[in-house]
Every structure is written in C-alpha cells, then in structure tokens.
Amino acid sequence: MNANAIGVRGIVMVLWRRIRIIVITASSIVLIVGAITLSLAPLYSATALILAEARDNDLLESGIQTDNALRDSARIDNAVEILKSDTLLLNVIASEDLTSDAYFMRPSSLVEHLQSRLEGAPATAHDLEGRALSNLRAAYTIQRRGLTYVIAVRARSPDPDQAARLANTLAQSYISQQHANKVADIQATQVAISDLLSQASTALDASQSRYASLERSQLDLMLRTSPQPFDQAPGLELSAGSRDAPAPIKTQLTLDAARDKFARLQALSDELTAQANLQVDDSRIVSPALVPTTPSFPNKSTTMVLAGLAALGIGIAAAFLYENAFGGITSLTQLQGALQTGTAVSIPRHRGKGGRDRTTSPAFVTAIRRLRAELDPTVPTANQPQGRVVLVCSTKEGEGRTTVALAMARSYAETGHRALLIDADLRAPTLHRRLGLDLQYGLLDFLTEDSVEHKAPFVIGDPASTALVITSSRAALGSTEHLLSGPAFAGLLNAARGAFDAVIIDTPPVNTDIAAVLLARHADAIAFVTRFDQVAQADAAGTVSSLRHAAPPTTVFAAALNHSNKGRQRVRHVTARPPNREQYATTTRDA
Structure with a gap:
C-alpha cells in the first residue's frame, strides 16, 4: 500500500475489506489459547510474610546502635538471598518428602524429558534430589515488598494445602536456621x-x-x-x-x-x-500462608482478555500484511504506485442487484469516456489518417476486460468514430455470447484455414451501436500464439487500421496466454484493467512490466480499476496529458 494513501479512512477501508482475515485470525488464536488454558492443570499460590529485623541484635556487643539505611537494606537483601539458597530448599524437600511427589519429580526441561525417555528414570538419590530441587526452585517466588522490611515467600503447587505448607515450611526453616546460627x-x-x-x-x-x-x-x-x-x-x-x-x-x-x-x-x-x-x-512470620481457595494459574478471565486483545492486534497486522503483500489493488493511488503508470481511472460495477446490466448508467459511461480521454492519441486526426490499435489487457480471467473493451468500442462509435472490436481470446471467446450472436464463421476459422478464397464474412455489427465486431464462433483447443503472431492476423490488423479510426483488441489474460504480450508490439495504446481487490499488486505490476517491454516506446498506458466500491468516479494524473488532447476534443465535438 502506498504510504501516501495511509489515513484514517484508508485504515478503516482496509480493516473492512479484510474483516474476514481479522475475524478468522483472532478467532483461531482465541480458540487455541482457550483450549490450551482449559487443558492446563491449575496451580495454587500461597504466600507467607516474614518481618526481618534490620537492626543488629548481636548480644555479644553492647552499646547504642545507630540507624543506617544502607546497612539495613543490605541486611534485608541478604535475607532474601538466603531464603533462595539450596540449603533451605533441601530442608523443605526433606521435610515434605518431595522426592516422592509426582509434580516435583517431573522433568524440568525438554532436554531432561528426552533424556528420561531414553535413559529411564534417575537411578540415584542424588539425581532425584536434583530434579526435586530444580522444580522446587521454580515453584518459589521470594521478593522484598518495596522498601519495607517484609519479605514475601510465595509457593505454587497443584495442591492448595501443599502450597501453603511449602510457603510456611521455607519461612520457618529460614527462621530456625537463623536462630541456630546465632546460638552456634x-x-x-x-x-x-x-x-x-x-x-x-x-x-x-x-x-x-x-x-x-x-x-x-x-x-x-x-x-x-x-x-x-x-x-x-x-x-x-x-x-x-x-x-x-x-x-x-x-x-x-x-x-x-x-x-x-x-x-x-x-x-x-x-x-x-x-x-x-x-x-x-x-525475624518472625507475621502472616502465615493460608490454604488458597482459587487457583492462581491459569487465570482464565485475564488470560482470555489478553488473548483477545493480542489476537485482535495480530489479526489487524495480518490484514495489513495481506493487503500489502498478497491483497489486490483497492485504490487509484495504489494502482498508480504499483503499476508506475501516469493515469488511472475508476470504473464502477457494471452489474447491479439481481444481475441488472448497468453498462448504460451515467457513471459507467462517464468512466469509459475518461478512459478514452487518457488514450486519446489512439484516435486519428486530419494529419493522422491511419487508425490506432488499443489493447485491453488484464492479468487473469474475470476482471472485466471484455466488458471494458466492448464499452470502449461503443463509446467511440457513439462519438461518430469508426470502431472495430476484435476478440483475440481464441481459446475462450465470450464476446459472441454476450452479444447474443450465433456465428458459423469467425476469427479462429479465418486464421486456421489455408485457403483465402470463398471465406464467409466474419465482421458483424454490434446490435447496440455502429461499431463492428470480429469474434470467434468456437474455442481453440491448442496453442494460439502462432495464429496471432502470424501473417494472416497481421494483414487483418493492417487492413483494419486503414478502414477504422480505432481498433480495440480484447486480449487473453496475460497469466494464462502469451498472446497479449505478442500483440503488444502492434499497440498504440494499452488499457490495463484490474478488478477491485482481485489481483495481487506484484502480479499486476509484473503484467504491466511485460507489456511495457513488448510494446513500442511510444505506446500510451492507462490503468482502470474495475468494479470499484464507490460509484463516484475519479481519475488520477501524475504526468501531463497528451499534447494533442485539445485537438482530439475538437475532433470529437465536430463528429
């Protein structure tokens, strides 16, 4: 997405277009997190509070002690570290017989789990004690409460009674050890x-x-x-x-x-x-740990709220990622930035509710006229008696290429120009069905027959305008590149240049047929049609790049965003209009 197009309205439009991605991503994440949360075994937490005496109570010394904030803080920090020591934890293990507890004897890491699977359970008492010590260390959280003299000893366990016992046992073991050390x-x-x-x-x-x-x-x-x-x-x-x-x-x-x-x-x-x-x-225990009544982990409500917020953020990020990396073109600025083309025109939907044809609506007709205006060098003037060739191309099928080509031919015809529309999609012709024609002879027959004598006429009139149409009555079964690049089609195109003011060629989609690239060398102008949010920007840019390399340097390019969400039509300009635009306007008005 072009950085200049980012704004509040642009963000809202991206979110609305990618609402399905957001909903699917967020719902999937919430469901996964919910399933994991429900599958986790609940853990209970109990906390014992120890009030540590910061003053020096050494009875061997006498005298008045003075306050020292740094010394007092250091004593409390020392007490915290002592509470974390392995000696006290081993006392707890021995007191609670944790070497026979399944929770504290579980592997503490994936590597240890794999080793236990490969080598079996630990054989020595030292190994059992080490595993229990590692898990017990992870089960404790010991920290000082702010700048106070209170130390919180928090223990976690699947058993609420055990959680309270573990917190109280460690606190009491610390106090007993301190007392024993002083007596010693x-x-x-x-x-x-x-x-x-x-x-x-x-x-x-x-x-x-x-x-x-x-x-x-x-x-x-x-x-x-x-x-x-x-x-x-x-x-x-x-x-x-x-x-x-x-x-x-x-x-x-x-x-x-x-x-x-x-x-x-x-x-x-x-x-x-x-x-x-x-x-x-x-030190003394000022608040013994009580048996908890509710698990502290997982906190289902908090987890789901956080998961929902995270999922929403990830969904929005995925929407913008898809929009920029894989999403289709959704604005004229985006179209110009991706294709590096000077002009871009927005074309509204040509099918209304219930399949009603809207190609005759004022908005659609105006959009086609604007597209013609961007391609006005294709119309001959008094100094240019030869008609020009306009290719209407698209990246893939279903982007409205044939509809735009037919509308352009009719638009030229309505302004008095001689217009010829050629359906060059020999493998999937659709123009004859759209016009309701039952042909016995068509372009494919003309290009495949060896004899040039006694050929039936295959140039027919458009029922809705004065434009003429060349299309096929049947689809080709094999490759058609040699037919469209052969002398028969080149001769047909040269004859059309001399007989018509504008020759519009409806090409096959570029991603399935190379014919459009082969025909680009005959083009005086190329109208690239892409449907709203259907083709990735990179694919569209690749199509236009291949057409530019094949077309003559003087070929005029214009892009059309078909099936735009807005009925309001716009045209964006980056380069100056062709120098003969005023002359073309005068010619059109006189016609």
Whole structure:
C-alpha cells in the first residue's frame, strides 16, 4: 500500500475489506489459547510474610546502635538471598518428602524429558534430589515488598494445602536456621571462653600456691632473725608498686591479677550461657500462608482478555500484511504506485442487484469516456489518417476486460468514430455470447484455414451501436500464439487500421496466454484493467512490466480499476496529458 494513501479512512477501508482475515485470525488464536488454558492443570499460590529485623541484635556487643539505611537494606537483601539458597530448599524437600511427589519429580526441561525417555528414570538419590530441587526452585517466588522490611515467600503447587505448607515450611526453616546460627555463634564463643577460663584457673592456682609458699618462707625467716613483731620489721614499709618490692608483694600482685581475670572470664561465660538459652529470633512470620481457595494459574478471565486483545492486534497486522503483500489493488493511488503508470481511472460495477446490466448508467459511461480521454492519441486526426490499435489487457480471467473493451468500442462509435472490436481470446471467446450472436464463421476459422478464397464474412455489427465486431464462433483447443503472431492476423490488423479510426483488441489474460504480450508490439495504446481487490499488486505490476517491454516506446498506458466500491468516479494524473488532447476534443465535438 502506498504510504501516501495511509489515513484514517484508508485504515478503516482496509480493516473492512479484510474483516474476514481479522475475524478468522483472532478467532483461531482465541480458540487455541482457550483450549490450551482449559487443558492446563491449575496451580495454587500461597504466600507467607516474614518481618526481618534490620537492626543488629548481636548480644555479644553492647552499646547504642545507630540507624543506617544502607546497612539495613543490605541486611534485608541478604535475607532474601538466603531464603533462595539450596540449603533451605533441601530442608523443605526433606521435610515434605518431595522426592516422592509426582509434580516435583517431573522433568524440568525438554532436554531432561528426552533424556528420561531414553535413559529411564534417575537411578540415584542424588539425581532425584536434583530434579526435586530444580522444580522446587521454580515453584518459589521470594521478593522484598518495596522498601519495607517484609519479605514475601510465595509457593505454587497443584495442591492448595501443599502450597501453603511449602510457603510456611521455607519461612520457618529460614527462621530456625537463623536462630541456630546465632546460638552456634554464641556456643562457639563460649567454647573459646571456656578454654581461656581453664587457662586462667590454672594460672590462678599456680599463683596462689607460689604466694602461699613464699609467705611461709618469709614468715619463718622473720621469726628466726628478729625478736620484733612482724609488722615492725625493717624493710617492710615498701609500697606495693615499688620496683624493689619484696617477692611476696610481687607474688601478691600477680595473684590479684589472676583472680581478676578469672572472675571476668567466669562472668562472661555465665552471660553467654544465659544468652544461648534466652536467644530471640531476628525475624518472625507475621502472616502465615493460608490454604488458597482459587487457583492462581491459569487465570482464565485475564488470560482470555489478553488473548483477545493480542489476537485482535495480530489479526489487524495480518490484514495489513495481506493487503500489502498478497491483497489486490483497492485504490487509484495504489494502482498508480504499483503499476508506475501516469493515469488511472475508476470504473464502477457494471452489474447491479439481481444481475441488472448497468453498462448504460451515467457513471459507467462517464468512466469509459475518461478512459478514452487518457488514450486519446489512439484516435486519428486530419494529419493522422491511419487508425490506432488499443489493447485491453488484464492479468487473469474475470476482471472485466471484455466488458471494458466492448464499452470502449461503443463509446467511440457513439462519438461518430469508426470502431472495430476484435476478440483475440481464441481459446475462450465470450464476446459472441454476450452479444447474443450465433456465428458459423469467425476469427479462429479465418486464421486456421489455408485457403483465402470463398471465406464467409466474419465482421458483424454490434446490435447496440455502429461499431463492428470480429469474434470467434468456437474455442481453440491448442496453442494460439502462432495464429496471432502470424501473417494472416497481421494483414487483418493492417487492413483494419486503414478502414477504422480505432481498433480495440480484447486480449487473453496475460497469466494464462502469451498472446497479449505478442500483440503488444502492434499497440498504440494499452488499457490495463484490474478488478477491485482481485489481483495481487506484484502480479499486476509484473503484467504491466511485460507489456511495457513488448510494446513500442511510444505506446500510451492507462490503468482502470474495475468494479470499484464507490460509484463516484475519479481519475488520477501524475504526468501531463497528451499534447494533442485539445485537438482530439475538437475532433470529437465536430463528429
């Protein structure tokens, strides 16, 4: 379709002409989608909501925690990824015994399905677990709700009860694992503290023993050497922090340090034991998954609405594709663009309701006159005594070629010109039946007889005009190209040029007979007739191209869109009219 012809009205006309394609395409798609939707097993979805604690609840650390948006968001994203981990999914598989579930043991891909067909069912527990893991991963949808601290765990299953269990089991498995990990961290710290506490206890015992031994030794020495009381003995006034402090005082300091370290480690161990027993989960299930009552897939109403919209769009696209690639010509602009011809005329339907002949209607007659006007160089003038030959061609049978040729001959005759109409379709002549003639001798007999003597007259008059007609009484059974390109027909055509002003030749259709191309070399003008929306644009363009190559360079081409939907007739011009149009108009008016 020519891009210049696209508009609202043009689009509406295309849709109306191709309404059958749109309806068939859309209906087929909707029916297919509906059948597939009904054949699919329903899936139920259940969702559990987890509230993840964004703050750091590490009981091993103290102090006031400050808000950090990036850290909090990262913690929630980490929780989402942990929920997707294979470890938690394997816990769910073991808890729900999914390795014996037919739905979760189905092949997860076409390749796996083919492999299972060729090799049989998986033989090892690892293969069974891997298949269940792949299907279970596809059954879960885990995502954060916006920028909140809420994580949605959605599970799908053909069994509504199982869908709810799967969502809750994964959520609970995540919370249990987080709790276990926290307790394990505390216990690991407690083990390390216990080792340190054991070392501190050993060191304390050693310090106490050493201090007691030194104290006894010092006391014995003081009692043996001095009669003074122990508290007045010289040398005992040194401060505890002096570098020259006696050994008992240094031992006392070491003992005090060991006791303090042991006490602190013992307090920390007791605190860790209390924390392990009183540990609080960082996350909790705020909304357990409930058993769904309606399937989430397939959503029949939504699917059919979307399928209907998509089918309508595809149908419209198919209509425009067919219109441009395979559809016939439906407008004069389209006709000019496809055939690259300067002029195009629209001819209305010549059959009304009930088969009534409308070739005498003003609209039809006017259209034929306009077609004649585009071919006016074919009419002889005072300076051109020889008549011109006009070929009326079409791509295939049934496009109204014979009707247009007969109407043109009568139009010439009505304006006083001598007109001769030749039915050159020797294999399928129809003109004699249309005129109601019962011929005993015709053009085929003239061209096939060897003798030129005693031939019966085969030029007859048109009952409705002064034009004369040459047609055949019977159809040829074989090839006719040699007859129309032979000397007998050439002589007949030369004689007609001298006796008539206009010789109109109704040719066979180009796609079934090469005769039209052979006759094009005799043509002064060619009228190409195509029926509305009957011949693909490419086929019509190919026909005109073959005629142009065979015709002389001076041949005038005009195109007619027959059986146009509109009674209003138009003619479109791209090139200038022939220079002798005014002279032809004067000649016609005088005649």
